[in-house]
Amino acid sequence: MDKFIIEGGKKLKGEVIVSGAKNAALPILTGCILTGEPCLISNVPKLRDIDTVEKLLSGLGAQVEFKNSSISVKASQLASNEAPYDLVKTMRASVLLLGPLLARSGKARVSLPGGCAIGERPINLHLAGLKKLGAEIKLEEGYIEASARRLIGNKIHFDIPTVTGTMNLMMAASLAKGQSLLENCAMEPEVVEVGNFLNKMGAKIEGHGSKEIKIQGVESLGGVDFTVIPDRIEVGTLLVAAGITGSSITVKNAYLEHIEAIVQKLNEAGVKIEAAPQGLKVSRNGKLYGVDMQTQPFPGFPTDMQAQFVALMSLAEGSSVITENIFESRFMHVAELKRMGADIRIEGSSCVVKGVKSLKGAPVMATDLRASASLVLAALAAKGSTEIRRIYHLDRGYEHLEKKLNALGASVRRLKDSSKF
Ligand code: EPU
Secondary structure, rough: OOEEEEEEEOOOOEEEEOEOOOOHHHHHHHHHHOOOOOOEEEOOOOHHHHHHHHHHHHHHHOOOEEOOOOOOOOOOOOOOOOOOOHHHHOOOOHHHHHHHHHHHHHHEEEEOOEEEOOOOOOOOHHHHEEEHOOOEEEEEOOEEEEEEEOOOOOEEEOOOOOOHHHHHHHHHHHEEEOEEEEEEEOOHHHHHHHHHHHHHHEEEOOEEEEEEEEEOOOOOOOOEEEEEOHHHHHHHHHHHHHHHHOHHHHHHHHHHOOOHHHHHHHOOOOOEEEEEEOOOEEOOOOOOOOOOOEEEEOOEEOOOHHHHHHHHOOEEEEEEEEEEEOOOOOOHHHHHHHHOOOEEEEEOOEEEOOOOOEEEOEEEEEOOOOHHHHHHHHHHEEEEEEEEOOOOOHOOOOOHHHHHHOOOOOEEEEEEOOOOO
C-alpha cells in the first residue's frame, strides 16, 4: 500500500493538463461489448478502475489492449457473461456490464455490488428498468442473473435520476426491438458522452443531456473510434488546489460548460476563474470566504466535488453550511480534516464549517476516492507535513495526481506504507 507525504504551504504555478474522464471511460469501455467489431477508445486515463474494467472485459473473452492512453477492444465473441464478485467488490461501476451483456448475448451474471463507504447505493432502478425491457431478473448467491431472448423497447421512468442507471438502460435499449422512452434521466456530461458514443456505433438516441431520452432500437451496432472528454472532477479538484493555496495556475483541457456550478461557488468564495486558450486560468489573491453549498444532480454542484469544497471552506473566513443530497454518508473526510485542525460539525446531511486561520499537517487516512482528494488539498495548504495513508483510493480516480501537483511546485512524495495497522 502506498502513502503520500505532503509538505504544505507551497505556492503553485504553471500549467496542468487534465486527463480523460473516468466516469465516461468506464461505461464507454463496457459499451464496447455491444459489438463484435473493433473499437478504439482514446484519452483513457490510466487508473485502477480502468485496470479493473480491462480485467472484466478480458474475462468475458474480449481482446483488450491499452497503449498510449488508448484502449482497443474487440469482442468478436463472448466466451462468458459473468462479472465475478472479486472484481465487482473493488469497483461498483462493474454493474455497467449488465445492460450491454443482456443486449448482446441475452444473458448476464453480475455480482451484486455491496455497500460502499459513501452509502448503500442500491441498483434497484437499473433492475426495474431492465425488467421493463422484458428481462427476467433473479438474485442467486449474491449474483444478479438476468436473461432475455431479445429486449423489447418500453417507457421507463426513473424515480431518482441515476447516472449509471441511465447509461445502463441507454446501452440495453439501443439493441432492443422498438422504441424506448427514458424519463427523469441523469443529465451529467458523462451520460451525454455515452449517448454520443452509442450513436457513433450506429444507435438511434435523441435527447441525451435532457431529462427525456428517446431510443429507437437497432438490429446491430458497429465498431467505433471515440475520444473521451476531460475529467470535470479533476478540473474542479485542480481549481480548488489553486484556490486553497492562494496560487495562480492554468488548467488545460477544461470545459467551462461542464463545471459551471463549481465555478459559481468558487467565485463566491473568492477564487477567480477566467477562460484561457484550451482551458481555464484560476487564481486567488484575496481572502477566501465561507459560502453555503448543496450537492445536486447535474447541472447542480456535483457530489464528487463536495469533499474538496469542504477542505476549501475549512480555511475560509466565516462559516458555511455544506449539504450532501445525493449520498447518505459522504462526510468521511470530515473527521480526518478535523485531525488537521479544521472546525467542522456534522448535522444530519449537512456539515457546518467554521473557517480556521490555518491547518496543520497530521497523519490522516483516505477513506474513499473524493475524500482522499480533499485530504490532498488540505495538505497542500497546511503548515508542515501531512502523511496520507491508503492512497489506493485516490489511484482509482486520479491519474498521476502527485506528478501533476509536483510539476506545479507542490511537494508530494509517494512512499510504500510499511505500517501493519
Ligand atoms: N439510486 C437508487 N437506486 C438506483 C440507483 C441510484 O436509489 O438504482 C440513488 C443512489 O443511492 C443515490 C442517487 O440515486 O442516492 C444517485 O446515484 P447514481 O445512480 O446517480 O450514482 P452512480 O451512478 O452509482 C455515479 C458516479 C459516482 C457519482 C454519482 C453521482 C460512476 C461510475 N459513478 O454513480 O462517482 O458520485 O454518479 O453523480 O459514474 C466518484 O467518481 O467518486 C463517484 C462516486
